[in-house]
Each structure stands twice: as structure tokens, then as C-alpha cells.
Amino acid sequence: xxxxxxxxxxxxxxxxxxxxxxxxxxxAPAAATPAAVASPAQPAxxxxxxxxxxxxxxxxxxxxxxxxxVAIVKDGKVVLxxxxxxxxxxxxxxxxxxxRFAIASNTKAFTAAALQMLAEEGKLNMDxxxxxxxxxxxxxxxxxxxxxxxxxxxxHRSGLGLGAGDLLYWPPTAYSTKEVVQRLRxxxxxxxxxxxxxxxxxxxxVATLVIEQVSGQSYADFISQRIFKRVGMDESLIDMTQLxxxxxxxxxxxxxxxxxxxxxxxxxxxxxxxxxxxxASVHDMAKWMNVQLAGxxxxxxxxxxxxxxxxxxxxxxxxxxISEPPVPELKATRPNFAGYGEGWFLSDYQGQRLVWHTxxxxxxxxxxxxxxxxxxxxxxxxNQESGAAFNAVTYRVLDAYLGKDKTDWVAAxxxxxKKSEGNADDSWKKHEAARDKSGKPSLxxxxxxxxxxxxxxxxxxxxxxxxxxxxxxxxxxxLVGTMTPWQHDxxxxxxxxxxxxxxxxxxxxxDADGKIRDVRMQPVSPMTDFxxxxxxxxxxxxxxxxxx
Numbered sequence: 001x002x003x004x005x006x007x008x009x010x011x012x013x014x015x016x017x018x019x020x021x022x023x024x025x026x027x028a029p030a031a032a033t034p035a036a037v038a039s040p041a042q043p044a045x046x047x048x049x050x051x052x053x054x055x056x057x058x059x060x061x062x063x064x065x066x067x068x069x070v071a072i073v074k075d076g077k078v079v080l081x082x083x084x085x086x087x088x089x090x091x092x093x094x095x096x097x098x099x100r101f102a103i104a105s106n107t108k109a110f111t112a113a114a115l116q117m118l119a120e121e122g123k124l125n126m127d128x129x130x131x132x133x134x135x136x137x138x139x140x141x142x143x144x145x146x147x148x149x150x151x152x153x154x155x156h157r158s159g160l161g162l163g164a165g166d167l168l169y170w171p172p173t174a175y176s177t178k179e180v181v182q183r184l185r186x187x188x189x190x191x192x193x194x195x196x197x198x199x200x201x202x203x204x205x206v207a208t209l210v211i212e213q214v215s216g217q218s219y220a221d222f223i224s225q226r227i228f229k230r231v232g233m234d235e236s237l238i239d240m241t242q243l244x245x246x247x248x249x250x251x252x253x254x255x256x257x258x259x260x261x262x263x264x265x266x267x268x269x270x271x272x273x274x275x276x277x278x279x280a281s282v283h284d285m286a287k288w289m290n291v292q293l294a295g296x297x298x299x300x301x302x303x304x305x306x307x308x309x310x311x312x313x314x315x316x317x318x319x320x321x322i323s324e325p326p327v328p329e330l331k332a333t334r335p336n337f338a339g340y341g342e343g344w345f346l347s348d349y350q351g352q353r354l355v356w357h358t359x360x361x362x363x364x365x366x367x368x369x370x371x372x373x374x375x376x377x378x379x380x381x382x383n384q385e386s387g388a389a390f391n392a393v394t395y396r397v398l399d400a401y402l403g404k405d406k407t408d409w410v411a412a413x414x415x416x417x418k419k420s421e422g423n424a425d426d427s428w429k430k431h432e433a434a435r436d437k438s439g440k441p442s443l444x445x446x447x448x449x450x451x452x453x454x455x456x457x458x459x460x461x462x463x464x465x466x467x468x469x470x471x472x473x474x475x476x477x478x479l480v481g482t483m484t485p486w487q488h489d490x491x492x493x494x495x496x497x498x499x500x501x502x503x504x505x506x507x508x509x510x511d512a513d514g515k516i517r518d519v520r521m522q523p524v525s526p527m528t529d530f531x532x533x534x535x536x537x538x539x540x541x542x543x544x545x546x547x548x
Contacts, residue, residue: 043079045072048400055410056084059392062410063417064261065384067095067250071282072397073377076294078286087383088251088263097283098235100249101381102266104276104359106285106368109292109313110223111204111274112154112343114211116309117226119150123214126151126312133210138185144193153207154342155317156199161190165202166531167457169272171478171500177271180205186456188536197318197340201275201531208274219273230304231291233284239277240266249279250383252363254499258424258527261384264363264499276359282379285368289377292355292370313342314355314372326419329412333395349395350402358387360529362499369394376401388413424527431524439487445469448483448491448508452519452539460539471506492524501525502532516541 083095316339473479521534
């Protein structure tokens, strides 16, 4: 949905440690007067952050972000809670510390905490088999089905490929959470169990159902009553269906066709809430960070979860490969270690351990970063799809508290954006160079129409309408588009919703008699969000499939 190599929209994910979701730099809308929450007891900002308002505005301008909200906590106190810019471009309402944003995959830490809390109550053990609680649960491999543990659901080590199965709930589908999980049995594995890191969202749907089964509450009620209420996150919502007119809420913005910035509508993720449904403000997220930095202890001295549970959540379960930064300007961000715990990324920066996560949603991305040994936390929420923006803000804050010289992170991430943009251009040029422009379809257009079925997603319909082919994903209202010939028996489908930035090649394979044997898809652009896992679809004419 936005310029990216690996991006954090639904996944929120940071499979890249150095550049999560760069976005083109264009002119930003005029900033509104920042609104801050402060008190006489509020600690002073470090000297390096005395110009922080101007710095954040420079980030917004460089990366074309209408609004950003930031909170910093240190030693149990809130140092800063402030909004910058606008909730929606072209409108007057400013972002403030109480503005709610979709935090997307930063929700995963709440899901992990919920499971650990239930473990402390003796209602489950983190090493229980999933089938002990959901007997009908199945992966595509019987061994993995039998050996999958509760803890594995949180650690991205299942053997599934990057973003595998995301099309079952993203863009929002008509499948229920249980139906999403049931279809896991047909999602193929990419590696052996626990052998490699690959970010997924779908297993957090399984975790959602485990929480509901064990607690006897809906996921929404458990998180709202057992976590939000006790932490004091009074403004937080479990998903966008709880938004009401007049609320202080940011509107997401996306680059339609990778170019023109426009607002995008809010969307619910009701069939996988445990992976990324929460809406929160930096005011509430500051409270969450302070509880985390206090080892699970609430302001009243009572535990939300134990220090042992926190150690488990912050212990590396899945090591991650460390790559070189995309540009030399980001060399300092290269960690010495990197991995994933339970709902948290784990790495280091300038000799300090970091516990962090990112989140990505249509039109909004965010980052939460904790430095446990310094009792320091920073959260950056944005209403544009620019990981470059939240990283530039985060590292400025980290440097200030680590006593490091100022680095021009805006310029550094702008260089990375430029490189990513160039790589995408090169990819398209390669496609153009390889294209046989004289290669015509083997069949009349009507010959490519029909219902095609994938074992895990379900039906995809290609119809001929007004002399053109139209593709419709049966369970996904947003995935409707027009197919145009590319070369031979390959087409490009261009989705009606241009904010998706997920156009795909559609390639037909014919048998010896000229009948369609199968259909494969792949994203046109390397910048397409990995949650559009078209390449994992294995489509066959529906009549040839034995499955309903």
C-alpha cells in the first residue's frame, strides 16, 4: 500500500530492521499548532530535544505526513506528550496527545500479555499444545499441528512464509476469525518448524481464539477489562468499530498509485483483532510503556503481569538475520543482535538493548521503542504510511537520551527512501525489457473467464464485462479490478481501489488441449505490501477441484 521493500501495514512488521516503510518525500500540508499535555512536574527534555517541535515538523514535511503524535517516558514519568500537524489534510483539527491512531501490530504485545496473564492464573501453560485448547486446530503438516505450542503463536517461527495467509483477512474479508484459522490447514509451509523467522499475522488469530476459549470472554472484553481498564488506558479502543462521531481520531492517508496523498477510510480488522486491531493515543500508550518498563507493575503497585512473564515476553525465541543497512547513512542502526520474543522485536542500539515493535494499517504506521536499562520509552504514531518518519523521530529521541551527537536522520532516511524508489523503478524497467509486446493471448478473452479456486483462500472469479476481463475475490470486497493483457497468457490486474498499490500479474498455464490448467499471481511492484500474498495462491478451475 505504500513505498516499501518490506512494509509495515497490516504486519506492522519490521522484517527489515533498518527501513520499515519508506515513503516518497513530498511537500506536507501546513502544520497546525501542536497541542501538548504537560504539567509542572513534567521532567525537562534533554538539550538535544529543545528544538523537537521544529524537528518533527521537518520530518512531516520531508516525508509528507499530515500528523504525528509522540510520547516519551523516562523513569516512570511522562516527559512529553504532544501532537504535531493535522488529523486530516485539508481540515483544521490538530493532532494532540489524545488523538487516537490505529496502532496495528503494536497490538501484538497486548495479545502476548493476555496469554501470560492467563498462564499466571493457571488457565493455560505457555508450552501447552494449541490442540489442547482448540482440538480442531490444524496446520498443513501433521507434525506442526501436533507440536505447535501457545508460545509458538507469538514468535514467527511456525514454518509459514512471510505474511502467509494474510489474504484471508486483509483487505477485510467476510471470513470469521474461526474460519480464518480453520483455513490454515491448507496454507503451505515454506520452511521446517522453528527453523527460521518469517513474520506472520495469522497465528495471532489463533492466539485470539485461545484467549477467548480459556478466559470465557471475547478478546475485546478481555483486553478492555483486564488490561485497558487496569492500566488506565481509558481512551483506547479494541478496533475501529468502536469509533464514534466527534471522537478525537486521526484519519489515515495513503499514496494512491504510489504518488498522490489522499485520506483513506478507517477499516476494521474484526476477524484477527489480536494481530492489530487497537486504536490508542500517545497519552494512553505512555501509560502502557511505563507499565512495561516497571516490569508489569501498575501505578497502584499491583501487578498486571509478573516480572517472570515479562522476561519470557522479552526473551529471544526466534533469531533474525542481520542485513546491512540499505544506505551508508543508516550504518549506526545496524544491530549486533536481532530477534523476536513474544509480541516484541529485540535488538540493540549504541550498546543499549531495545524492546520494540512497529505497526502498519491503511494510512497509519507507528513505532513503540523501550530501552529497559534506561527506563526510557518512546512511541510515535503517524497518519501516513511512512516508516521513515517514525524511525527518524525515534532515533532522534534515542540519541538525545544516550548522549550521542545529533545525526541528521531526516536526510539518512530520505536517502533510503530514494534508493527504495529507485529499486522499484529498476524492477519495472526489467519487466518492460522482458516483455514480448507482440505476444498475444492464446485464447479469446472469454476463454480466461471462470471461477478459480485456491485451497486456502477460496474462490476468485474472472468475468468478461463490456469486452474486458474483471477479477473479483469472492470474500474480499476491495479486491475487484480490471485485467489487461501483458504478454501471451499473462495479464495485469489493476484494482479499482488505487490506495492498495497492489496490482498483480495474473499468469495462466494451459494444458496440451489449450484448456486452463492453473493460474498464478504475483505483485507487479516490489513496493507492494507483503500482506498481499498473491504469490501463495494456487488457483485451479473450480470444476477441477474436489474441495468446496
